Amino acid sequence: MNDNHAFKAVIFDIDGTLTPDVSWTALTRDLGGSVEKHLELYRGHRDGTIAYEISKGELLKLWQATGNANKDFFEKLFMSWPFREGAEELVDYLKSKGYLICLITGAVDLYAEVVAKRLGVAYFIPNARFVWDESGKLIDFDYDVKQGEKKLEQFLEFCREQNLNPSDCAVVGDGYNDVKLFSLTGNGIMVRSEGAHHLENIAWKKVEDLKEIMNFL
Ligand SMILES: [Mg+2]
Known part of the structure; x- marks a missing residue:
């Protein structure tokens, strides 16, 4: 029995947990843009040396310059990723x-x-929002650099909507933006990947392989 836990819900991170890649940089890579430039902009915004509007505008331009920044292309990519x-x-x-x-x-x-559809999952809560024009061209996006805090807010809102206590939920994740969910629930399942050291000391369970989770849920 699950260490006497009776979970009602399982919350999944996507990047690094259900998929091997980080989707932001994989997107830039597969559009044909410079991942190095992308990371420069991201770090600049994260560290406060490049203002949000500028960093976001430059990334948008980087994507648009590939000629592939449209909804059809993005959708096909997202369908094809492993x-x-x-x-x-x-x-x-x-x-x-x-x-x-x-x-x-x-x-x-x-x-x-797209990931939720491919897996047949009813609920998904993203961080960022794309804005398309009528012809499906990408013209803007919103993004929150404080992913961990945002995930916590979104998780608590999900619990309220579904009438769940945080402790009713097991949380599967692989990196820094899952720390707050692991700490709050005490039910974090760490999937080994590059960023997993952030979770090493607060995880309830640790797995190498996703299928191991079937042993205790
Ligand atoms: Mg992750």
Whole structure:
């Protein structure tokens, strides 16, 4: 028995947890833009040396300059990206056990929507929002650099809407933006990846392989 836990919901991070890549930079890479330039802009904004509007505007220009920054192209990319091994099987298993499943991600809305659709998950809460013009060209986006704080707010809102206590939820994640959810619930399941050291000391369980989660949920 799950260490006497009776979970009602399982909350998943996407990037690094259900998929092997970070979607923001994978997007730039597959559009044909410079990932190095992208990271420069991201770090500048995170560290406060480049203002949000400028960093965002430059990234938008970087994407637009590839000629591929349109909804169709993005959707095709998001459909083609791989999951981590066992992701689909695990989600099917959790659904069959009756768990409510929600994706809470630092990624953009269209990506979260496509991943949720591919996995057959009803609830997804993204960090960022794309803005398209009538012809489907990307003309703007909103993004919150404080991903950890935002995920916590979104998680608490999900719990309120679904009448859940945070302790009713198991949280599956792989990095710094999952720290607050792991601490709050005490039910964090760490999936090993590059950023997992942030979670090493606060995880309830640690797995190498997603399918291991079926042993205790
Ligand atoms: Mg992650």
